[in-house]
Amino acid sequence: MLLSETPKFFGRRKGRIIRKAKTTLLEAFLPKVRISDDCRFDTQTMFGKPVDKVYLEIGFGNGEHLAGQALRNPSVGFIGAEVFQNGIANLLSLITGIKEGTNLPEKITLTDGREDNIRVYDNDVRLLFRRIPDGFCDKIFVLFPDPWPKKRHASRRFINPENLRELARILKKGGTLRVATDHKVYKGWTLRRLHEDPNFRWTATCGNDWKHEPDDWVETKYQRKAIREGRRPVFLDFERI
Numbered sequence: 001m002l003l004s005e006t007p008k009f010f011g012r013r014k015g016r017i018i019r020k021a022k023t024t025l026l027e028a029f030l031p032k033v034r035i036s037d038d039c040r041f042d043t044q045t046m047f048g049k050p051v052d053k054v055y056l057e058i059g060f061g062n063g064e065h066l067a068g069q070a071l072r073n074p075s076v077g078f079i080g081a082e083v084f085q086n087g088i089a090n091l092l093s094l095i096t097g098i099k100e101g102t103n104l105p106e107k108i109t110l111t112d113g114r115e116d117n118i119r120v121y122d123n124d125v126r127l128l129f130r131r132i133p134d135g136f137c138d139k140i141f142v143l144f145p146d147p148w149p150k151k152r153h154a155s156r157r158f159i160n161p162e163n164l165r166e167l168a169r170i171l172k173k174g175g176t177l178r179v180a181t182d183h184k185v186y187k188g189w190t191l192r193r194l195h196e197d198p199n200f201r202w203t204a205t206c207g208n209d210w211k212h213e214p215d216d217w218v219e220t221k222y223q224r225k226a227i228r229e230g231r232r233p234v235f236l237d238f239e240r241i
């Protein structure tokens with residue numbers, strides 16, 4: 001992709017009507033945590049405080065994993081990228097504690113005890129890649145990406161050689177790329193793409209490593225749905241070599 005090109009996005013940007021509290025969060029709180037066009041990628045100034053490490057979550061959906069990881073790891077700066085407005089609003093609700101039906105306070109702030117360590121990119125992450133310096137991220141999460149199971153849609157799958165090139169560039173050597181999926185086709189596809197890529201090494205040594213949730217895992221909505229519908233998610237960790 002050329003720098004001037006805007007990539008084509010095939011997913012949904014908007015879903016159900018966004019109710020009042022979440023609309024207010026998008027209007028009044030998102031600008032406080034959004035990665036603006038002039039934001040500098042710098043561990044000292046990018047977040048509400050200096051951070052030791054940076055983790056990036058791509059396609060955070062409803063934000064449960066991102067919000068949970070950020071709470072557990074207060075010294076890490078988190079970048080979350082998502083295009084789906086309803087999902088972004090849900091993340092904002094999780095981190096501010098403001099839900100539908102609660103009275104809106106005059107000033108919206110983070111819930112008590114939560115650090116200011118999340119920044120949100122509310123657009124296609126491929127547009128953000130160009131701005132992230134080499135080796136900036138310590139961990140990258142791509143959790144339950146849209147599987148695009150039909151063969152003719154395979155080029156839409158997020159795990160592809162072009163995106164892997166960017167992920168390898170922005171991930172520190174020794175850093176982790178975690179891909180979770182509940183889809184058989186996507187599992188095989190991901191393992192093949194990463195096996196072909198000399199920048200990554202699958203870290204699994206036995207089935208226990210990838211058939212079960214990693215220790216630092218936070219459950220997501222898609223994972224719960226997959227399990228309810230009888231599909232078994234897999235958790236694939238790759239080291240940047």
Ligand SMILES: C[S@@+](CC[C@H](N)C(=O)[O-])C[C@H]1O[C@@H](n2cnc3c(N)ncnc32)[C@H](O)[C@@H]1O
Nearest residue numbers: 059060061082083084124125143144220221222
């Ligand atoms: C199947 S959902 C999974 C959501 C979440 N990770 C979870 O496990 O619950 C995939 C999400 O990735 C988002 N997504 C897909 N491509 C993206 C891109 N290029 N940039 C940002 N978000 C993207 C979609 O909007 C969608 O919300």
